[in-house]
Amino acid sequence: MFGKLKASLGIGAAKVDTILNSMSVFQGETLRGTVHIQGGDVEQQIDAINLKLCTEVKVESENGASYQDFVIGTLKAVQPFVIQPNETKQVPFELKLDDETPITALNAYKNQCHVWLETTLDIDFAVDPSDRDHVEVKPLGCAAKVITAIEQAGFGMVKADVEKGYLRGNTFSSRSGFYQEIEFRNNGFINKKEIELSFILNGNTMHCLAEVDRSFGGRGDQYISFDLPVNASDDQVRSAVSRILSI
CATH class of the missing domain: 2.60.40.640 (Immunoglobulin-like)
Structure with missing residues (x-):
């Protein structure tokens, strides 16, 4: 006992x-x-x-x-x-x-x-x-390629965290009740920019949502979302990332 x-x-x-x-x-x-x-x-x-x-x-x-x-x-x-x-x-x-x-x-x-x-x-x-x-x-290959392409464009990864809530893009919505944000910043003076990137995997598709904040220009935060196959080619990734960088 x-x-x-x-x-x-x-x-x-x-x-x-x-x-x-x-x-x-x-x-x-x-x-x-x-x-x-x-x-x-x-x-x-x-x-x-x-x-x-x-x-x-x-x-x-x-x-x-x-x-x-x-x-x-x-x-x-x-x-x-x-x-x-x-x-x-x-x-x-x-x-x-x-x-x-x-x-x-x-x-x-x-x-x-x-x-x-x-x-x-x-x-x-x-x-x-x-x-x-x-x-x-x-990260799966396509997510790793997106991260690498942003870094090669002169952005450093400064922060990553997980936040409670939901994300919605043009073709997708998150389901789990939380989402990840990966934050990048460049060192430009005139064209200073911050990118917050989120990935939502759904089977064979990687959904991406990017929030772009420009310190100069007065355009405020802008959002862009796109989808990539998990086996996306380098050309597909470059084309998608160029849309983020052009904002």
Whole structure:
């Protein structure tokens, strides 16, 4: 009885450790790994293994900006089971990234984009053991080409973050409840310009929305959206990016 009481407080209880096959994936790919469970000092019932793919979103309000965790996707790995003292179990899993999962592999001066997988054992009347693993999300080829083309035009990537809300372009709307903004600035004096770029992956299509702010000229913020196939050619990317740069 004393052992069960200690386990309910997290002392000598089962432990969980998630091992990913790869900590680095591309947009839209599938995370694969194994949940390792080590039994504690007493027998315990595990009601579920819950996996949550999360990011951190910026929330704007009258009181300023704050940050909160946002669950992108979930997976319940197994049905209830009992783990004996010191027993080990391994449970493989697969979790496809939501298409709108933010890109984290960005060379921004201030990169505030984070994605992680949180694993929790659901145990009645106990402190639920948990594990957190950060995931690097790399841009697909067409998104990487767009970023490179903007940088080659003299713009530096200064900031990237994830904001709560929705985006709408001419041919698309976001669905997840958050969107990523990647901010670029050039060093021009007369033609100083800032570009905020967002990607929305949808299957084999990469939707893009760009907000262009010119410090001089008095034209205010202007928006342009376009679509690219995920296997877009260099010419297709150059043509799309030229529309952004011409504003």
